[in-house]
Amino acid sequence: MSFDKRGQMTMFIVIAILIISGIALLIFFNKGTPLIGSHQEINKKEFLESCVEEEVKNTLEIIGLQGGYFSESKIMTKPFSSGSTYGQKNIAVLCYNKNYFDPCINQDPMLIQHLNDEIKLGISKTVKDCFDALTLSLENQGFEVQAKYNGFDVQLLPEKLKLDIKGEITISQTGSTTKEKDFEILFRTRLYDIAIVAQNIINQEASTCSFDHSGFMLYFKEFSIDKIRTSDSFDIFAVKSKDSYEIFNFALRGCVIPPGV
CATH class of the missing domain: 1.20.5 (Single alpha-helices involved in coiled-coils or other helix-helix interfaces)
Incomplete structure (x- = not known):
């Protein structure tokens, strides 16, 4: 050769x-990446998480600033301006008594469950839109898609929010088929923890007419608590997480001493 x-x-x-x-x-x-035919399948859970994340964040912020309500409060509110950052907000009065001397009465004893309901109200449209957007994105990739949306649930937990999107998506191409059902997404938030602090404040104010916020912060250093007394004898509380900077505002009125006494 x-x-x-x-x-x-x-x-x-x-x-x-x-x-x-x-x-x-x-x-x-x-x-490790699912392939169907000649197309690489997108990660459905990551798509949904990225799509709803901003709306979840905005909803949690609004609820915190307004005392647990996303839109119109079903209980009494108190107009309050917390400065130029947020402007004036109508803050829910979570404990109230119109009489003098008497302690306030808790207006929202199921606060955590109520917060779950308000979060669900705030993000409902976005979650559905994101599920539809995922379906459209898969179709644009050339997949045959069968999708069924069955709503969603939310649950506030310590240091997080769990979002369960209920539904199933079946995609097919060139004889291959994959099916996924229900998507659990977790978001980091301290709203649950802050709301527990708010409940402690309300319970003590309702039973003893006083909450020792300085003593509380001495033991629970991850929170700061500010209190302002208005001219008409409402107390405005702002509970803040020092690590996430989330705020929960609320108002109360109770144990008021009449003028001149």
């Missing part, structure tokens, strides 16, 4: 090795 023929044979072998290596690398880097 001549030198030229041996050189050509060596070149063909090198090219074959490179092709095989390239195929092996492609298989390696795609390992």
